[in-house]
Amino acid sequence: MGKRRRFRCLVALGGGVFVAVSEPAAAPLQWTWEYAGAGISASGTLTTHDVANGAGYFQIIGITGSRNGVSIVRLQPTGTAIPDNEPYPVDNLISPSGQQLTDNGFGFALVDGTFVNPFFAHTRTPPTYLEFFSVPRRVPGDAGAGHSELPVRFTAKLMTPAGAATSGSEQRHQ
Numbered sequence: 001m002g003k004r005r006r007f008r009c010l011v012a013l014g015g016g017v018f019v020a021v022s023e024p025a026a027a028p029l030q031w032t033w034e035y036a037g038a039g040i041s042a043s044g045t046l047t048t049h050d051v052a053n054g055a056g057y058f059q060i061i062g063i064t065g066s067r068n069g070v071s072i073v074r075l076q077p078t079g080t081a082i083p084d085n086e087p088y089p090v091d092n093l094i095s096p097s098g099q100q101l102t103d104n105g106f107g108f109a110l111v112d113g114t115f116v117n118p119f120f121a122h123t124r125t126p127p128t129y130l131e132f133f134s135v136p137r138r139v140p141g142d143a144g145a146g147h148s149e150l151p152v153r154f155t156a157k158l159m160t161p162a163g164a165a166t167s168g169s170e171q172r173h174q
Helices: 003-021
Strands: 029-037 040-052 058-067 070-075 108-110 115-121 128-134 148-158 166-168 170-172
Touching: 029 128, 040 128, 040 148, 115 148
Parallel strands: none
Antiparallel strands: 029 040, 029 148, 040 058, 040 170, 058 070, 070 108, 108 115, 115 128, 128 148, 166 170
């Protein structure tokens, strides 16, 4: 076999290998979520990456909805705490089953300047979901009038068809 012919075979083989391992671009997953408690009603949609971490949680990258009729304007950045809830940073993780939120939960800002952090409190007896509601200080010396931490019933449901496949320590939703 001449040099030219061997080169064509290697190029064809290399191209075949590339095609075999390439995947279509990942599409974000959409979820519906809601929670309610004494005087609290919140619901909306979440957008997550399509790959779960080793514990089965998906990273939240977007949020829409409302709490008690007040619109959500943005997701709290991962690794930061909502105002007046330091040092409790949100991780913005959600699971399709079992304990759906972590102890850090997710956070969001409302159009009226308040902030919310629903999370799972495994240290409570019995363990339960809670919502921390923050009314940032508007007056010097106001130590957080209006803050609350109340139990809620939380549920979230994946809107994209189920069927996550496991690959090592990651889970990709297909």
